[in-house]
Amino acid sequence: MKFLTSLLAVLLVGPLALAAPPKKDDATLHTVLYDYAKWSRGDQPRYVLIPKPIALKEEDFEGRLKATLSALKSAKKSTYGATKVAFKPDSAQTGKVWVYLDEQKRQYHPIVMAEVVYSFTEVGASRVIFPKVAEQGWTRQDVSFPAFQLALDAWEGLPPDGLEGVLLRLPGGGLMTAEGLRAGLKAGEPKLIDALWAILDQGQERSAIAVIAAAKHLKRPELSDKLLPVLRSANPALRQAALEGLDGLDEAKTNAAIRQIMDKDSEAGLRDKAAVLLSRSKDPTFAVAAQFHALRSEDPKTVAEAAKALGESKEKEAKDHLLERLSHPNAEVRAAVIASLIKRKEDAPLLQALRGGDQSAEVKVDIARAFVAGKDAKARRLALTYLVVRGPVADAVAAAEALADEKGRDVLDALGEGLKHPKAEARIAAAEALVRRGDKGGLSALGEADVDNPESGAQIEDALRRLYAKQNLNFVLKSARKEQGVLQRAAVATLGEMVLDQKSGRAKKDTLKALETLAQAKQAEIRAAAARSFESVGDESVREQVYELAKDKEIIVQRAVARALGKLKGDKSVALLLSYIKTQDTQLLANSLRALGDLQDLKGLQPIIDRIGHKEVEVRRAATSALVKMGEVVEKKKPLLALFSERLFESDVEVRLRAIDGLLITQDAKSVQLIAALLQDPSVVIRKAALAGLGKTGEALALDDINAALEDEDVSVRAAAIEAMRVLGKRDGASRLEAYLKKEKDKALRAQAQAARDHLKKQKG
Numbered sequence: 106m107k108f109l110t111s112l113l114a115v116l117l118v119g120p121l122a123l124a125a126p127p128k129k130d131d132a133t134l135h136t137v138l139y140d141y142a143k144w145s146r147g148d149q150p151r152y153v154l155i156p157k158p159i160a161l162k163e164e165d166f167e168g169r170l171k172a173t174l175s176a177l178k179s180a181k182k183s184t185y186g187a188t189k190v191a192f193k194p195d196s197a198q199t200g201k202v203w204v205y206l207d208e209q210k211r212q213y214h215p216i217v218m219a220e221v222v223y224s225f226t227e228v229g230a231s232r233v234i235f236p237k238v239a240e241q242g243w244t245r246q247d248v249s250f251p252a253f254q255l256a257l258d259a260w261e262g263l264p265p266d267g268l269e270g271v272l273l274r275l276p277g278g279g280l281m282t283a284e285g286l287r288a289g290l291k292a293g294e295p296k297l298i299d300a301l302w303a304i305l306d307q308g309q310e311r312s313a314i315a316v317i318a319a320a321k322h323l324k325r326p327e328l329s330d331k332l333l334p335v336l337r338s339a340n341p342a343l344r345q346a347a348l349e350g351l352d353g354l355d356e357a358k359t360n361a362a363i364r365q366i367m368d369k370d371s372e373a374g375l376r377d378k379a380a381v382l383l384s385r386s387k388d389p390t391f392a393v394a395a396q397f398h399a400l401r402s403e404d405p406k407t408v409a410e411a412a413k414a415l416g417e418s419k420e421k422e423a424k425d426h427l428l429e430r431l432s433h434p435n436a437e438v439r440a441a442v443i444a445s446l447i448k449r450k451e452d453a454p455l456l457q458a459l460r461g462g463d464q465s466a467e468v469k470v471d472i473a474r475a476f477v478a479g480k481d482a483k484a485r486r487l488a489l490t491y492l493v494v495r496g497p498v499a500d501a502v503a504a505a506e507a508l509a510d511e512k513g514r515d516v517l518d519a520l521g522e523g524l525k526h527p528k529a530e531a532r533i534a535a536a537e538a539l540v541r542r543g544d545k546g547g548l549s550a551l552g553e554a555d556v557d558n559p560e561s562g563a564q565i566e567d568a569l570r571r572l573y574a575k576q577n578l579n580f581v582l583k584s585a586r587k588e589q590g591v592l593q594r595a596a597v598a599t600l601g602e603m604v605l606d607q608k609s610g611r612a613k614k615d616t617l618k619a620l621e622t623l624a625q626a627k628q629a630e631i632r633a634a635a636a637r638s639f640e641s642v643g644d645e646s647v648r649e650q651v652y653e654l655a656k657d658k659e660i661i662v663q664r665a666v667a668r669a670l671g672k673l674k675g676d677k678s679v680a681l682l683l684s685y686i687k688t689q690d691t692q693l694l695a696n697s698l699r700a701l702g703d704l705q706d707l708k709g710l711q712p713i714i715d716r717i718g719h720k721e722v723e724v725r726r727a728a729t730s731a732l733v734k735m736g737e738v739v740e741k742k743k744p745l746l747a748l749f750s751e752r753l754f755e756s757d758v759e760v761r762l763r764a765i766d767g768l769l770i771t772q773d774a775k776s777v778q779l780i781a782a783l784l785q786d787p788s789v790v791i792r793k794a795a796l797a798g799l800g801k802t803g804e805a806l807a808l809d810d811i812n813a814a815l816e817d818e819d820v821s822v823r824a825a826a827i828e829a830m831r832v833l834g835k836r837d838g839a840s841r842l843e844a845y846l847k848k849e850k851d852k853a854l855r856a857q858a859q860a861a862r863d864h865l866k867k868q869k870g
Contacts, residue, residue, distance in 0.1 A: 132162065133160050133163060134160065134161040134162065134163045134164075134169060134228070135158065135159075135160050136158075136159060136160075136224075136227045136228050137157060137158050137159060137224070137227055138156070138157050138159050138173070138177060138220070138224050139154045139156055139157075139220050139223035139224050139227075140154070140155050140156075140180065140181075140220060141153065141219070141220065142155045154219060154220070154223055161176070161228075165197070166196065166197040167192050167196070167197070169228040170190055170225055170229075170230060171190060173225060173227075173228055174188070174190050174221070174225075177220060177221065177224060184210065184213045185207065185213075185217055186207030186209055186210040187207040187209075188204060188205065188206055188207050188210075188217060190202060190203070190204050191203040191204075191205065199231065200229060200230050200232065201230075201231060201232045201233075201234060202225065202230050202232075202233055202234070203233075203236060204218075204221055204233055204234070205236055206238055214238060218233075218235060218238070218239070218243060218248070219248045221233055222243045222244065222245060222247070223248065226244070226245060232244050257272070257273055257274065258273070258274055258312065259273045259274060259275050259276065259286060259304060260311070260315040261273065261315070262287070263286070263287075263301075263316065263319035264287050264290065264291075264319050264323065265318065265319070265322045266318070267283060267315070267319075273286055275297075275300050276300050276303040276304055276307075290323055291323065301316055301319065301320065302316070302331055304316045305320075305335070308338070310340055310342050310343060313335070313343055313346065314343070314346040317332065317335070317346045317347060317349070318349075318350070320332075320350065321350045321352075328351075329351060329356060329358070329359050332347045332350045333347075333359070335347035336348070336351075336362050336363075336365070336366060341371075341372050341375060344366065344370070344372075345375055345378065348363065348366065348379060348382060349378075351382065352382055353385075355386050355387055355388070357388070360383060360388060363382055364379070364394070366378075367380045367394075367395060373402075373403065374404075376398070377399060377402045377404050377407045379395070380395040380396070380402065380411065381395070381399055381407055381410055381411070383395030384396045384399055384410065384411055384414045389418070389419075389420070392414070392418075393415075393418055393420050395411075396414050396415050396418065396423075396426075397426050398411075399411030400415075400426055400427075400430055405435035405437060405438050406437075408430060408433065408435070408438045408441075409438045409441040410441075412427060412430060412441035412442045412445050413441045415427055415449075416444060416445030416448040416449060417448075418449075423449070424446070424449065424451050427442050428442075428446070428454055430442050431446075431458075431464065432464060432465065436471065439468060439471045440471060440475070443471055443475045444475060447475060447476075447479060452476075452481070452484060455472045455475075455476070456484060456487060459472055459473060459487055459488065460487070466495060469491065469495070470492070470495075470496055470497065472488070473488035473489075473491045473492045473496065473500070474488070474500065475488075477492070477504070477507075486511065486515075489504040489507050489511075489519075490508070490515055490516065490518075490519035491519075492504035493505050493519050493520060493522070493523040493531075493535060493538075494522040494525075494526065498526075498528040498531050501526055501528070501531035502530055502534040505520065505531065505534035505537070505538040506534065506537075506538065508520060508538055509538035509541035509542055510541075510542075512542075512544075514546075516542075517542075517544065517546045517547065517550065520535045520538050520542075520547070520550060521547075521549075521550030521553070523535030523538075524536060524550060524551065524553070524554040524565065525554070525555075529558070529560035529561040532558075532561045532565065533564045533565070533568075536551060536554070536561075536565045537568060539551060539568065540568045540571050540572045543572070543575045545576060545580070547572055548572055548573065548576075548584075548592060549592075551568060551569040551591075551595075552569065552590065552591050552592040556569075566591065566594075566595065569591065569592070569595040570595045570598050570599045570602075573595055573596050573599040574599050574603065578612060578616065581596050581599055581600060582596075582600070585597045585600060585623060586619070594630050594631060594633075594634040595634070596634075597620070597631055597635055597637075597638060598634040598635075598637040600616055600619065600620055600623075600638045601620070601637065602641045604616045604620075604638070604641070604642050605641065605642065617642070617647070620635050620638050620647075620650070621650055624636070624639075624650055629657075629659035629662055632654060632659070632662045633659070633661045633665040634665070636651065636654050636665035636666045636668070636669050637665050637668070639651050639654075640665070640669035640671075640672055643669070643672030643673070644672075647673075648673050651669045652681070654669075655670070655681050660688075660693060663685060663688075663690075663693050664690070664692050664693045664696050666681075667682060667696035667700050668696050668699075668700060670682055670697075670700050670704075671700030671701075671702075671703035671704060672703070674704055674706075676706075678700075678704060679701070679704060679706045679708055682700050682701050682704070683708070683709065686701075691721045692723070694716070694719075694721075694724050694727075695721075695723045695726070695727035696727070698713055698716060698724065698727040698728050698731045699727045699730055699731055702727075702730060702733070702734035703731075703734060705734055705735060707735070707738070709731070709735070710735050710739065713731045713735060714728075714732065714748065716728045717729060717732060717748060717752070718751075722757050722760070725752075725755065725760050726757065726759050726760055726763065729749075729760050729763040732745065732748065732749070733763055733766045733767045736767055736770040736771070737770060742771045742772050742773075743772070743773055745767060745770070746768070746771045746775060746779075749764045749767035749768045749771065749779075750768070752764035752767070753768075753779060753783060758788050758791060761783070761786070761788075761791055762790070762791065762794050765780055765783065765794050765798045766798075768780055768798065769801055769802065774804060777799065777804045777810070778806075780795050780798045780799055780802070780807075781795070781799060783795035784810060784813065784814050784817075792814070792822045792825070796811060796814055796828075796829040797829060797832075799811055799833070800828065800829030800830070800833045801832060802833075803833065804833075805835055805837075807833055808830075808833065808835055808838060811826050811833060812826075812830070812838075812845075814826035814829075815827070815830075815841070815842075815845045815849075820851060820854065823849070823854055824853075824854060827842070827845075827854065827857050827861050828857075830865070831860075831865065834865070836865055836868045836869070838861075838862075838865045839866045842858045842859075842862040842865070
């Protein structure tokens with residue numbers, strides 16, 4: 106009786122609102138399957154869901170659903186095809202299941218989906234997700250009863266997106282397949298065209314929208330005549346559909362009707378839509394008015410499109426309208442406005458804004474970027490000088506690089522201001538640009554920069570020395586004697602390099618004499634700068650001066666002396682450095698350790714090892730570098746293996762890089778395994794260095810590890826792997842590269858790999 110009641114409910118009002126819980130015996134599950142069957146009560150036959158009782162073996166949640174789907178497929182093999190069910194780990198708790206429909210059975214998807222949803226919910230499912238079809242999933246409420254009628258209304262099969270494989274009812278009677286309707290409309294059969302417009306005249310929203318889309322797709326010549334009345338519809342959705350259908354029909358009567366929508370429609374979105382359509386008209390009467398209207402829209406895309414269109418307009422008033430939107434909050438709009446003003450050759454207000462107008466920094470940056478990308482040399486120069494000072498860091502760096510090749514006081518001033526940029530990267534780029542220019546004027550700008558800044562000070566001071574090195578000796582000597590502060594320090598520190606560049610023996614002698622005098626200056630900074638120059642000279646001519654400076658008590662002088670001692674081999678240099686490493690000053694300790702490594706005196710070996718695990722990273726870097734140098738001269742290298750392998754676990758990239766160099770000198774096959782472990786390092790720099798190291802080992806054991814790196818996601822790492830394979834020099838590497846070439850798509854890498862392969866084929870081992 107319950108079954109008959111359920112059946113009656115389906116037949117009279119559609120799918121069941123609630124499913125009865127399945128009955129269970131000890132090992133049997135009594136439930137129902139839902140099946141579409143034809144049903145007629147005197148009117149048009151329809152397919153409706155009919156529940157049919159079925160007994161399944163009692164199983165868990167997944168088992169029940171798999172059995173249910175199997176039963177459904179058995180009943181309708183040609184309908185279900187390869188439909189499959191899938192689960193997630195928590196499906197039994199959530200009740201959600203996934204059903205993958207057979208793509209080859211698309212015409213039956215609606216039937217399958219309805220039957221599956223109703224049948225699955227009978228045995229415990231709460232929602233059924235159909236990937237690529239209904240990603241949100243269906244419950245019983247989502248099953249649309251009218252969608253599964255024997256025949257659908259004709260509009261549901263209209264091109265370009267209508268249903269396929271269905272039977273359609275034409276207005277006024279008659280049935281036709283969806284494929285037949287499409288073919289007839291495409292051929293322009295009069296009766297079918299009349300039927301198309303008859304659907305539109307009914308004024309139903311969904312069907313009318315489908316007709317408009319189909320008519321536009323079919324490019325019907327009477328389209329505008331049929332759609333203009335729809336623009337007067339009370340339904341906004343129909344007015345919008347009509348506008349979309351009229352898009353591109355640039356006719357006087359059409360434009361006039363669209364103008365009415367733009368000026369008077371109650372919907373802001375439709376007014377904007379109409380303005381966009383008219384803005385594309387070749388008739389300036391409509392186009393310009395539409396563009397001005399669209400500029401006032403609240404939709405940024407509409408404003409941007411109008412601004413772009415006004416770049417082609419010859420109307421003088423367009424300039425003022427565009428300038429009103431220059432400070433628009435949307436970047437896309439600002440870019441369109443600026444581009445149009447430049448295209449109209451109305452740069453003056455934009456240039457004025459860069460020179461100090463009242464526009465925001467954000468707007469000025471947009472203006473500057475546009476001019477940098479443009480062809481006007483003067484405007485580009487002004488834009489670059491703005492960006493190097495006030496632009497975001499990436500723009501400031503790029504501007505500095507571009508200005509390095511420009512001359513002029515304005516450029517020099519801008520780069521000087523760029524040295525005060527909030528970001529260190531931009532400050533350093535400005536300093537490098539001044540060095541590239543080689544202009545003496547850059548010295549004053551660099552001299553006024555903050556060389557004490559922890560992020561950029563050292564780089565700026567180094568740039569200052571390199572710029573001095575580009576000047577003539579007399580100028581640098583004069584600066585060393587007469588300048589003050591950082592300029593004098595830099596000049597003094599540069600003299601040593603200039604000594605090496607002098608061909609005249611007298612010039613060298615005079616420069617060294619000047620340095621000897623400066624090494625006795627009252628200011629510790631000048632004495633330290635003199636020590637830096639002695640380091641550059643690095644020979645017997647400065648030994649005594651360096652030893653004399655080693656007596657200095659000022660830490661800044663001792664730091665510079667420690668560096669200089671690394672160039673002067675001898676017991677006294679080693680003894681002085683060993684006394685310095687007792688310091689608590691991080692920089693002095695690091696400089697002293699590096700110098701001990703440079704001297705390669707074994708008396709420094711243990712002190713270096715003792716400090717390789719120092720708490721300060723700068724000291725660990727110096728000690729690791731020094732140990733690499735020492736490793737070149739120690740007789741027993743294998744004990745170093747453990748020391749360098751421990752450094753591979755350092756957090757600091759530079760320490761890990763130096764450790765790779767150290768492992769290469771230990772002359773132990775285990776180095777291959779240790780270095781290979783770094784091929785999993787997150788740092789691209791480390792992975793590339795590890796590959797370079799593996800290539801240098803010459804060990805056949807490295808072949809597999811290098812080959813694995815050919816799969817690295819980073820292009821530069823794959824390039825390093827190819828080079829490592831070539832350097833390793835093993836003939837077997839040729840076959841590895843041959844296999845790699847079948848997969849690699851990058852042209853440059855393929856060329857590199859082919860050259861390496863050919864090289865390895867010529868090897869003997």
